[in-house]
Amino acid sequence: MIAGVCAGIGNHLDTDPTVIRLIWAALTLLSLGTGIIVYLAAWVLIPEEPGGETP
Structure with a gap:
């Protein structure tokens, strides 16, 4: 939950x-x-999801 690594892997x-x-x-x-x-x-190493951050 710190950097979203597990969420990204789970999503993939x-x-x-x-x-x-x-x-x-x-x-x-x-x-x-x-x-x-x-x-x-x-x-x-894992790239961020496009549009992940909003200003």
């Missing part, structure tokens, strides 16, 4: 973002925090 896969968040959290706990680094990388 036609899945509920909550499911993606739960899977991501479980994998982060099981991988001793590697998921946090992957999340930050995804935040930088």
